[in-house]
Amino acid sequence: MEIKNNNKRELTIPLQAIDIESRTVEIAFCSELPAKRKINDKDYNEILLCSTENVDLRRLNQNAALLWNHDPNAIIGSVLSARMDADRVGRATVRISNTAENIWQMILEGTLTHISVGYFINDFRIDGDNIIVTSFTP
Numbered sequence: 001m002e003i004k005n006n007n008k009r010e011l012t013i014p015l016q017a018i019d020i021e022s023r024t025v026e027i028a029f030c031s032e033l034p035a036k037r038k039i040n041d042k043d044y045n046e047i048l049l050c051s052t053e054n055v056d057l058r059r060l061n062q063n064a065a066l067l068w069n070h071d072p073n074a075i076i077g078s079v080l081s082a083r084m085d086a087d088r089v090g091r092a093t094v095r096i097s098n099t100a101e102n103i104w105q106m107i108l109e110g111t112l113t114h115i116s117v118g119y120f121i122n123d124f125r126i127d128g129d130n131i132i133v134t135s136f137t138p
Contacts, residue, residue: 023096023104024080029117029138030055030090037131046131048119050088056122056137057082057090066094068103070118076100082138090138 017026034045048054060082068074077100082092096104106112122135 018107020108023077023098024093025096025107026091026093027115028089028091029060029082029115030119030136032088034130039131044126044129044131046133048133048136050084050090052084054133054135055084055090056135057084058137060092060138066096068100070116076103 019025030048030050032047032050034047037044037046060079064079064082065072065075066077066079068076075097077094077096080093080095082090084090096107103112117138119136119138121133122137124131124133124135126132
């Protein structure tokens with residue numbers, strides 16, 4: 001089975017995650033909640049295993065760019081740090097650039113409340129209707 005490798009998931013930004021003075025936002029970028037995927041006309045539940053041995057955080061922790069709509073030419077900030085927490089949720093602190101003032105204002109006013117995170121699947125296994133992703137890179 002071939003899984004396309006430009007996967008994305010959407011998550012919500014809680015208002016308490018915003019630090020106005022430092023222009024940072026604490027985001028969740030992955031969890032083990034299943035996402036529906038259709039591959040070769042068959043429905044699957046894609047489950048990302050979210051522990052330190054399943055997620056390669058090196059790219060994020062090397063000051064990864066924060067992109068607007070996944071566009072590499074539209075950098076709006078950077079990832080300051082990323083980690084996997086005990087509740088098996090990946091979290092990151094991101095900083096919004098001064099050059100992205102309109103994005104920052106939309107976050108502050110609550111107009112922009114969702115993020116989309118892309119990831120590459122490095123390894124997976126099939127278990128019935130579940131695609132268990134055992135290794136991925138956000």
